[in-house]
Structure formats: C-alpha cells, structure tokens
Amino acid sequence: MKFVAFERAKQGTGASRRLRNTGKTPGIVYGGEGQPQLIELDHNALWHALKKEAFHSSILDMELDGKAAKVLLRDVQFHPFKQLVLHIDFQRVDAKTKLHMKVPLHYVNAEESQAVKFEHCVVNHVVAELEVSCLPADLPEFITVDLSGLKKGTSLHLNDITLPKGVAAVTRGKENPVLVSVVATVAEEAPAPAAAAPAAAPAAAKAPAAPKK
CATH class of the missing domain: 2.40.240.10 (Ribosomal Protein L25; Chain P)
Known part of the structure; x- marks a missing residue:
C-alpha cells in the first residue's frame, strides 16, 4: 500500500x-x-x-x-x-534486517470439517494474529490456516500449520500454543424411555346380591 x-x-x-x-x-x-x-x-x-x-x-x-x-x-x-x-x-524497513511483526491469521474451510458438518461442533479461534520473524521481503500480508481437518474433541496447535517460506513464529511462554479449539454444542440424544406398561383395567363392579325369598 x-x-x-x-x-x-x-x-x-x-x-x-x-x-x-x-x-x-x-x-x-x-x-x-x-x-x-x-x-x-x-x-x-x-x-x-x-x-x-x-x-x-x-x-x-x-x-x-x-x-x-x-x-x-x-x-x-x-x-x-x-x-x-x-x-x-x-x-x-531495512531489507537486510529481520523484523518482528504481528500477522493476521485467516481461517478457512471450517464449515467443511467433520467437526462442524457432521458432529455439530463450534470452532473457536483462540488466536487471531501471530507474531513472526522474517526478512521484509518474506513478510506475508496474512497467513491462511485450513480447518477442513478438524474433528470433535481436537484442537489445532501452532505446530500443526505450515508457515510461509522464510517465516518463523515468535512465541512467548508457550512453545506450541493452541490456535483453534473445537467445542461440542449439541449433546447426543438420550434414548427414549420405555413405554410404561398399560395400567390394569379397573375391576368390574359386583352386581348386588339377589334378595332372599
């Protein structure tokens, strides 16, 4: 720009x-x-x-x-x-000096994953941008992360993605932070309760005894 x-x-x-x-x-x-x-x-x-x-x-x-x-x-x-x-x-910017920069993460294809499409899960973006170190010529405008392989009960970590050539992640504290987590929102339906046995029919009323002659 x-x-x-x-x-x-x-x-x-x-x-x-x-x-x-x-x-x-x-x-x-x-x-x-x-x-x-x-x-x-x-x-x-x-x-x-x-x-x-x-x-x-x-x-x-x-x-x-x-x-x-x-x-x-x-x-x-x-x-x-x-x-x-x-x-x-x-x-x-000095072309020969590495720089540190925060780069946006663009998450794509979450709706095509097994977690979302078949397992009724929600994908949470834990990290929106990633700090990187690289030469100015290698600085990406953003990093695309494919989420099509997500499954229920899994998370996507930094080590699970491939960074552009010449780009290294700068992590502070955690070496392999979570980028995306998968959360189930719809519990499996419980089986319907067995039908109750039909109630016993009420006993027929006794006919009054015939009067003695």
Missing part, C-alpha cells in the same frame, strides 16, 4: 492541536540509517487506510518530499471517543 506524508516543522502539544484542526495528523518515522523525522498526513486518507488490514500488517510505500521509503506501521493513537487519529508512528 502507498501513502503520502509531508515534513512537519513544528512540534509540541499546541502545534499538534493546530495541525489536527486543519485536517492533518501528526506523526513520526524512525529507524534505519536516517534520523527520526516529524511528519504529517491527511487525516481523512489516513482514517480510511487504517480500516484496511494490509495497512497494519504489510510493508508500506511512503512518499515523503518526493522520495519513496519502505515503512511499517508501529503505533497509532486514537481519540477516546471521537473518530480522530491523534498520532501515528512508522518504522523504516
């Missing part, structure tokens, strides 16, 4: 407030061989870009003062209740 940024001369709370009042968003770009640089972006264009998944998880082409640079979105600050971006940070 591409976006345009402009050099920002002034900094400070007051300057940033005045900038936002003119429809701009203050930001900064840092890292790589250059010095940190203050920038500003058109707020409306930025707001729409932030709604796209790729803007958060892929390498971006930033045009600044007529020059192109590869950057990653590193932080964004929103207003607590207004539809307003307060500040945004980008990091320059």
